[in-house]
Amino acid sequence: MLRSDTPACALEDQLAEIVQEVTLRGEAAERRRLDEIEVARQKRVRWEAAMEEARVQYAEAYRVRHFEAQEAAWRHATRLTEYVSAVRTRVEAMPPGQTRTEAEAWIDWAATRVERLDPLNTPPRLPDIPEPRADDLRPFLGHWSPYGP
Template identity: 65%
Template structure:
């Protein structure tokens, strides 16, 4: 709420003229303002329905407009409450969609981890198979060696290599599903299709 002012042309005083002549930075005002005794109400914020400003006029006083002002405040308040509730509902729905996306991302992450584990086992099996062929060739060569220190060293080496191969080859242990580690937020990003792993608002 503010009081309106009347404006009229300013008549410079002798002092103002003298100071303006003496100092280049002095500016003489163009208008004079005086209190009018008329009030103005400005309503800001919210969604306007009818108006945002009311003032005393020659044909209508501010008091005569109070019912309209109060109604405008009520309408804006009701609209703001509807928007607040709609925003809460939208945020709740967004959170539910994010939680569903996170659940699907965890499932996809686990599946991806199992696939990588399977591929790593297959690669370990190929490596073990290659080493097994190599050891077979070494055994044949060792059998042809004459008895002595060289043959003893070769047999010691092949025994160690056999034991190592038994540990290395994944088919020597019963297969089972790998234990899925708890994913970090960055691990889930590739499976979230644009959602952030840190929350629905990020």
Template identity: 65%
Template structure:
């Protein structure tokens, strides 16, 4: 049977009466012949008394109720029904607690994901800034070299050698302009959509795939 979703197994068992076993002549003869034979001490016979056993769910006041001269089983039925109800209520409380725990965990995971995205974006901006600084230093060194190269080129007489130097300087000047961040527009970089592996370093143990 089920009580608020909790399965409770309900078994009705027949009690047995125990009595002293009176050995038969055959048993006595066999025991005398073979030392390994043991004559039972008691006999068990079915009685008219019944016993009800419950299993499944959280135990509260009991799991078994038996007939007795002081309290027949039928007078204990209300207690049995109450126990089944308590187990159902406990199961429902547990289910609701698990649902709430899962909801809270989901909220914590969503907050962790939002924070990880913010940290990822901040880290990306920092790396972009550092990359720009490194590019600016390279461009500055190249610009200094180009100034020296122009000074040298000015000393060359007109002719093939100077034309080749001018072609080279034209390309080199364009290259420096392309890599120098100061020549480009300064603005916040566009943050690419992070992949799962991008967020892992910022999730503090959370999975990027779900609340687990």
């Protein structure tokens, strides 16, 4: 409310009321500002918790993919081992000579290759989890953005 001199009330007489009104409005604005800061702080805390949980879920999903890849590699190596074994059986029935010697060389190469492919030939261990990029975390964040609250 704008104050001014009037015949009924001098501006000087209204000054205390004006100062009180300005003070109250200033205090209300400061409370709103502090409330907004607190709301933003709480939102950031929730976002940071969501990011931490997303990192945990990302790591678990990475381990699962690694585990499944090891199983697929094992199945592949098992099939190749069976194939090399079948070839070996066939080659052993061949008469000695150049063709058999070349086939045995191939069998040696293939058996070595299969041995390197088989994940069971090394002790299992948890994979090193790479540092996730923002987009790597997106599937685990729900409504949150990986870039900030």
